[in-house]
Amino acid sequence: MPELTFAVLDISAEPYAVTPVLTARLGISADGEEPVHAIALRCQVRIEPLRRGYTDDEALGLLDLFGPRERWDATQHNFLWQHCSTVVPGFSGTTQVDLALECTYDFEVTAAKYFHALRDGAIPLQFLFSGTVFTRGVNNFAVQQVPWDREDHYKLPVSTWRELMRLHYPNAGWLRLSHDTLAALSAFKSARGLLGYDDAIASLLTTHVAQEVR
CATH class of the missing domain: 1.10.1220 (Arc Repressor Mutant)
Incomplete structure (x- = not known):
């Protein structure tokens, strides 16, 4: 069975989607010469707030999430942004594939509240990969799981997310009321x-x- 590695190469705003979507470009490598028939790829995307600093204005925007700055040692932890998936077509050696990351401007969603509080810099993301790999086997094909330790980190520019929101909600936001x-x-x-x-x-x-x- 080939050894697989995954890397997040780039994340960009999808300009023609009906709803706000970021597209993550993934690079996938398989060692050896054995071809991969397909991968049913799953990904858990998490936010790592401890991997960046914050201005006083940003700290004020994060008050609802983490409390005052003096409590952040106890309250700031990695948290889930979303689960997503895609099907990787067959390849040998290396390939690239797009992974759609659905976004929202709903301030009741923790990730959106966190993104909105940031003024500049980057959003530290962690990608945890899993899924099923289909390769050639004795009976035509074989199945294996993506190892549990496949992951990558990516710093998403705050400007990329803000541009996506401006594209879908020009000079406006979204607030849910009872x-x-x-x-x-x-x-x-x-x-x-x-x-x-x-x-x-x-x-x-x-x-x-x-x-x-x-």
Whole structure:
């Protein structure tokens, strides 16, 4: 059975997808001359927050996730971003394949909240590979599992993620509200003759800030 290694070569925004998608370009190598018929590849993508530093503005944005900076030694741990998969066609030696990473701007999703808090630099990612490898065997084909220790690390530029969000949500974001909150916000908007929900929330924030100043 061939020995397989995996590497993340690049991650870029997919410009023509209906929903926000990043495309990870993977490089796969198999030692020896035996061809690989196919790989049903699975991948767990994790975020490694300890592998970068943070400005004070970023620390404020991460307050909901990790608490104040003095607690980060106890609260900052690697966490799951997503599971994804793809089928690798047959190859000998080396090949490359695309892996789709679905993204969201929903602030209730931990990864999106983390990404949004970052202003610059890179997002430290860990790719853990698994799956099933199909090769030639005594009875036409053989099956083996991708070894559990196959992994790679990649620093995704924050600008790549921000560009993807700008592409799908130009000058806007996405916020989920309960039915009761949405109904109350609609009533507030209509009562004051405001044009949209953005204006209603801005009006509420202005009023709150004015009361705090007093």
